[in-house]
Amino acid sequence: MASKPGPPITPHGMAALKARYDHLLGKERPEIVEIVSWAAGNGDRSENGDYLYGRKRMREIDRELAYLSKRMKALRVVDPANQPDKARVFFGAKVELADEEDARQTVTIVGDDEQDAGAGRVGWNSPIAKALRGASLGDVRSVRLPAGTKEWEVMAIGYD
Structure with missing residues (x-):
């Protein structure tokens, strides 16, 4: 059974999705990991705003990375x-x-x-x-x- 081609996207659109993915993975996520590590070392995590916000933001970034990765695989670049x-x-x-x-x-x-x-x-x-x-x-x-x-x-x- 042949697989159905994915939804179309222009080369420019695919480049924009890839740039967003690269930005999240290469810049935002490492910054948040650093903040969470620093905040975790400050003791009580239950009332540590930096730690709690950082963990929440890291989950959001990971969710978006997973979505972008899956989406980019499904799309078909059409020039x-x-x-x-x-x-x-x-x-x-x-x-x-x-x-x-x-x-x-x-x-x-x-x-x-x-x-x-x-x-x-x-x-x-x-x-x-x-x-x-x-x-x-x-x-x-x-x-x-x-x-x-x-x-x-x-x-x-x-x-x-």
Whole structure:
């Protein structure tokens, strides 16, 4: 039985996850270990704030490291520059949209782990990305949003 490929992520998104992992493992965790060791040497641990906070923070860091490690193994790096059909919207596409009032908006379709609506990066599984998948220039797509259905026309498609 062939394994299903994991969720997509851009090379930039994977680099950001790896940088976070490396920062936690190489900088934050060793600093906390040092604080906990120092605090443990100060006697009574039950009322030692540095010790208690340090242990709590170390558990948080270890949990995040485990999550990041598992997530990075599951993800599939997809470089948008290698998209064979650049005339249609697929993963990594930068899409300029116009609504019914000709209000323009540009979104880039990225992995769910790297989405940032404020920066115009929408996740691969978001409603707008799902609606735009496979669209060509001039196509009109309906997106169901909490405020109701909205129609967008694809004005431009690009891949960086």
